Amino acid sequence: MKWTRAVHHLAELAEKCGELPASFFRFQVVELWVFGDLLDVPRDLDVIEVALVTDLPVEEVPWLTEPVGAEHWANSTRLSRNPFEARWRSKDAPVWNHRIERPALIWSAADGINEEALVAVSDGTAELVRQAAPSPEELAARVADELVVSLAALRQANQAYTDRRWSPGKLTPQSDALWRTTTGYLDLLDA
Numbered sequence: 001m002k003w004t005r006a007v008h009h010l011a012e013l014a015e016k017c018g019e020l021p022a023s024f025f026r027f028q029v030v031e032l033w034v035f036g037d038l039l040d041v042p043r044d045l046d047v048i049e050v051a052l053v054t055d056l057p058v059e060e061v062p063w064l065t066e067p068v069g070a071e072h073w074a075n076s077t078r079l080s081r082n083p084f085e086a087r088w089r090s091k092d093a094p095v096w097n098h099r100i101e102r103p104a105l106i107w108s109a110a111d112g113i114n115e116e117a118l119v120a121v122s123d124g125t126a127e128l129v130r131q132a133a134p135s136p137e138e139l140a141a142r143v144a145d146e147l148v149v150s151l152a153a154l155r156q157a158n159q160a161y162t163d164r165r166w167s168p169g170k171l172t173p174q175s176d177a178l179w180r181t182t183t184g185y186l187d188l189l190d191a
Contacts, residue, residue: 001083003042007122009082010034010048014107014118016077024076026069028055028109033095034117035103036085039126047085051095051103058090062153063097063146064184065177097142098191102130143191150185157181 001009017032029052036049054060054067061067066088074080089095095103104117104126117129134142161174 001045003045003124004122006038006045006048006083007118009084010038010050010106010121011113011118013050013077013079013082013084014113016079017107018109018112020073020076025073027067027073029053029073030055030091030109031095031105032107033100033103034106034121034126035100038121039102039104039130040124042124045083047083049085049087049100050106051087051089051100053089053091053095056090058092058149059152061088061090062150062181062184063188065153065180093145094142096131096134097146098139099187102133104129104131143188147185147188150181150188154178154181154185 014032017029020029031051031053033051033053034049035051036047037043037045038048056067064087070088071080074086079086087100089100104121105114106117106121107113114129117126120126120129157174157178161171161178164171164174
């Protein structure tokens with residue numbers, strides 16, 4: 001997709017974040033961050049990488065998983081219909097990690113759309129609005145913290161799958177959750 005179209009999609013998502021009613025979902029998205037290639041120099045892109053920070057506790061949003069209701073939220077904001085790759089995060093932990101490197105805040109529930117950041121992304125000068133890079137020690141501590149949460153979630157998802165394995169009904173919700181949790185855990189383990 002063209003750079004301008006990617007920025008348009010990002011701005012549209014930021015607007016949608018501010019328009020959703022507070023009581024409509026099981027959780028609230030409180031911040032929208034962008035990271036990855038859209039923070040570089042303007043060029044054609046395959047995907048827009050965003051981090052969606054929720055009001056959920058860390059334990060409910062392990063790395064590479066989706067909180068309950070995320071699919072409904074994604075459909076309501078058109079996130080699922082546009083070229084986004086979303087990472088769900090908790091407000092109780094830093095948004096950055098080994099994959100979300102130096103993100104830029106685009107929207108927050110407290111302050112609305114960050115026009116300065118949107119203009120910087122559009123102009124290819126996002127370097128001016130990105131977070132500072134963590135030290136190697138901070139990054140290692142962050143990955144270690146996420147690994148603890150991810151392992152607990154993996155054990156829980158495995159047990160949920162085991163409990164439902166031979167029961168009647170669809171197993172897909174449990175198997176998908178187990179797959180996402182396993183992928184997140186292995187990604188952190190490799191980091």
